[in-house]
Amino acid sequence: xxxxxxxxxxxxxxxxxxxxxxxxxxxxxxxxxxxxxxxxxxxxxxxxxxxxxxxxxxxxxxxxxxxxxxxxxxxxxxxxxxxxxxxxxxxxxxxxxxxxxxxxxxxxxxxxxxxxxxxxxxxxxxxxxxxxxxxxxxxxxxxxxxxxxxxxxxxxxxxxxxxxxxxxxxxxxxxxxxxxxxxxxxxxxxxxxxxxxxxxxxxxxxxxxxxxxxxxxxxxxxxxxxxxxxxxxxxxxxxxxxxxxxxxxxxxxxxxxxxxxxxxxxxxxxxxxxxxx
Amino acid sequence: xxxxxxxxxxxxxxxxxxxxxxxxxxxxxxxxxxxxxxxxxxxxxxxxxxxxxxxxxxxxxxxxxxxxxxxxxxxxxxxxxxxxxxxxxxxxxxxxxxxxxxxxxxxxxxxxxxxxxxxxxxxxxxxxxxxxxxxxxxxxxxxxxxxxxxxxxxxxxxxxxxxxxxxxxxxxxxxxxxxxxxxxxxxxxxxxxxxxxxxxxxxxxxxxxxxxxxxxxxxxxxxxxxxxxxxxxxxxxxxxxxxxxxxxxxxxxxxxxxxxxxxxxxxxxxxxxxxxxxxxxxxxxxxxxxxxxxxxxxxxxxxxxxxxxxxxxxxxxxxxxxxxxxxxxxxxxxxxxx
Ligand SMILES: Cc1ncc(C[n+]2csc(CCOP(=O)(O)OP(=O)(O)O)c2C)c(N)n1
Numbered sequence: 001x002x003x004x005x006x007x008x009x010x011x012x013x014x015x016x017x018x019x020x021x022x023x024x025x026x027x028x029x030x031x032x033x034x035x036x037x038x039x040x041x042x043x044x045x046x047x048x049x050x051x052x053x054x055x056x057x058x059x060x061x062x063x064x065x066x067x068x069x070x071x072x073x074x075x076x077x078x079x080x081x082x083x084x085x086x087x088x089x090x091x092x093x094x095x096x097x098x099x100x101x102x103x104x105x106x107x108x109x110x111x112x113x114x115x116x117x118x119x120x121x122x123x124x125x126x127x128x129x130x131x132x133x134x135x136x137x138x139x140x141x142x143x144x145x146x147x148x149x150x151x152x153x154x155x156x157x158x159x160x161x162x163x164x165x166x167x168x169x170x171x172x173x174x175x176x177x178x179x180x181x182x183x184x185x186x187x188x189x190x191x192x193x194x195x196x197x198x199x200x201x202x203x204x205x206x207x208x209x210x211x212x213x214x215x216x217x218x219x220x221x222x223x224x225x226x227x228x229x230x231x232x233x234x235x236x237x238x239x240x241x242x243x244x245x246x247x248x249x250x251x252x253x254x255x256x257x258x259x260x261x262x263x264x265x266x267x268x269x270x271x272x273x274x275x276x277x
Numbered sequence: 278x279x280x281x282x283x284x285x286x287x288x289x290x291x292x293x294x295x296x297x298x299x300x301x302x303x304x305x306x307x308x309x310x311x312x313x314x315x316x317x318x319x320x321x322x323x324x325x326x327x328x329x330x331x332x333x334x335x336x337x338x339x340x341x342x343x344x345x346x347x348x349x350x351x352x353x354x355x356x357x358x359x360x361x362x363x364x365x366x367x368x369x370x371x372x373x374x375x376x377x378x379x380x381x382x383x384x385x386x387x388x389x390x391x392x393x394x395x396x397x398x399x400x401x402x403x404x405x406x407x408x409x410x411x412x413x414x415x416x417x418x419x420x421x422x423x424x425x426x427x428x429x430x431x432x433x434x435x436x437x438x439x440x441x442x443x444x445x446x447x448x449x450x451x452x453x454x455x456x457x458x459x460x461x462x463x464x465x466x467x468x469x470x471x472x473x474x475x476x477x478x479x480x481x482x483x484x485x486x487x488x489x490x491x492x493x494x495x496x497x498x499x500x501x502x503x504x505x506x507x508x509x510x511x512x513x514x515x516x517x518x519x520x521x522x523x524x525x526x527x528x529x530x531x532x533x534x535x536x537x538x539x540x541x542x543x544x545x546x547x548x549x550x551x552x553x554x555x556x557x558x559x560x561x562x563x564x565x566x567x568x569x570x571x572x573x574x575x576x577x578x579x580x581x582x583x584x585x586x587x588x589x590x591x592x593x594x595x596x597x598x599x600x601x602x603x604x605x606x607x608x609x610x611x612x613x614x615x
Binding site: 072097098099104105106119121122152153155156184189193 | 402575581
């Protein structure tokens with residue numbers, strides 16, 4: 001079902017709030033992977049508030065849908081979402097990155113309730129997602145697996161090994177989002193290691209592939225519903241996004257892959273996020 | 278081709294730079310005299326500072342994207358073509374992600390590839406276990422043909438990067454992420470690959486340290502000398518392979534109490550290498566290893582983590598105290614040797 005006006009308004013507000021909190025945590029922690037967390041915020045918000053069949057009170061509920069953040073450096077964004085969704089107290093975000101905190105730059109699934117896979121080394125999460133999707137088949141379970149990968153991340157050969165296996169085993173319970181923000185650490189993806197024609201690559205690897213604006217909640221929602229209904233192969237939702245989305249002074253700037261924010265910058269970032277609502 | 282190069286950094290700079298920064302500068306300098314040097318990175322040109330070389334010699338620099346396995350395989354090919362690749366990524370990815378490519382493509386064929394691995398040990402503390410390299414030395418120390426060096430500070434990093442050009446064959450140089458306190462004042466302290474450098478002489482106990490822990494070993498030794506009148510020898514074991522076995526044996530004979538310190542697992546690194554030498558010697562001694570126990574470390578500030586695992590000054594002092602109390606069986610010729 002398409003998003004209702006009310007859902008759209010709520011999700012839009014939620015995404016803005018998540019972005020503001022990401023800016024806060026980036027400030028408190030002295031530095032975080034803010035650019036790539038902002039680019040995936042709309043996708044992850046939609047998943048956690050509309051599509052994932054989860055129960056934050058029971059993070060280990062066996063039948064839950066799985067979510068794997070293969071681009072694990074988006075941990076700051078994921079942590080904010082998990083706290084906001086009720087997996088743990090928001091206060092925990094205050095100590096993000098500190099030595100004795102539960103929350104580090106790359107979330108540890110043995111420590112963080114709601115985190116289904118420890119990631120952070122690029123090109124591991126999709127393979128774990130493939131295993132989870134296969135596991136559902138073996139156990140005759142209905143759970144679905146949602147996975148977000150980076151565009152730079154898919155330079156890794158292992159991403160394509162995972163893709164091959166997902167298609168080979170016709171994992172239609174696996175839905176992959178590629179956060180196509182066109183940037184990696186050393187610059188634009190097409191300058192560092194070109195990926196295009198990316199949609200063709202996914203199609204050639206056996207994925208039902210849709211290109212979608214990763215910041216358009218209506219379009220994203222439609223694409224996710226298509227993916228959930230799709231049978232016979234895994235689905236790739238190739239999401240066109242902007243690194244640093246929402247914060248004008250970060251948008252499209254590779255130097256905001258990782259960074260810290262002072263009080264002024266946090267205020268500026270939030271004003272920018274709010275002006276977009 | 279340009280000829281003799283002058284220093285592009287000063288001792289003053291060395292104080293203000295990280296090991297990565299000085300590496301970038303020294304490599305760029307070497308690039309002037311050595312047109313055969315090529316640089317490779319995997320989306321970490323900025324972060325490892327090999328990008329400094331890349332900016333100076335764009336035609337001799339290749340960014341492979343986030344694809345470490347392919348990068349090390351390609352480095353082997355470049356070496357086969359007669360070039361000298363310097364390859365930089367984080368230690369965790371050089372030793373583990375690309376492990377077999379390093380072993381089989383580079384070491385097995387004994388190719389002239391220089392691996393400058395950054396973010397060694399827990400120096401990228403906040404990155405957590407995915408970005409800690411606590412196993413790299415155990416893994417790669419087992420690779421035949423490979424020379425393994427862990428410089429203690431910026432000056433020693435500069436020395437190691439220069440000297441590795443004199444070695445024909447693969448070299449792994451492990452450096453940190455942040456600012457390491459400086460130990461050496463200038464380049465003329467006598468750095469030699471495969472030779473331990475004695476920083477403090479002593480007769481009661483020997484601390485054998487490597488990498489960023491050397492500074493703490495020196496500090497600990499000075500404090501104990503001052504406070505307890507303890508005579509502690511400090512050896513900078515910058516080369517893990519080939520290990521300076523002679524220096525180990527000499528320390529064993531002279532002091533009979535040995536403590537190793539490293540920002541690395543106690544399984545397979547410096548401590549294990551030294552233990553092998555001690556065991557083979559058949560001499561009784563009091564010995565202990567400081568390093569990361571058999572566990573995945575939490576994320577955190579590197580200083581906090583070093584404190585947690587007692588590989589900082591305080592921890593070393595504590596362990597030395599324990600080791601001084603330890604009894605061991607003296608063998609028959611002990612007297613002859615002292
Ligand atoms: C195997 C591996 N190599 C290198 C890194 C260092 N690293 C962290 S993030 C990153 C860039 C990621 O780019 P992309 O996937 O496009 O993420 P985004 O732009 O969405 O943040 C790199 C190279 C890593 N985490 N893992």
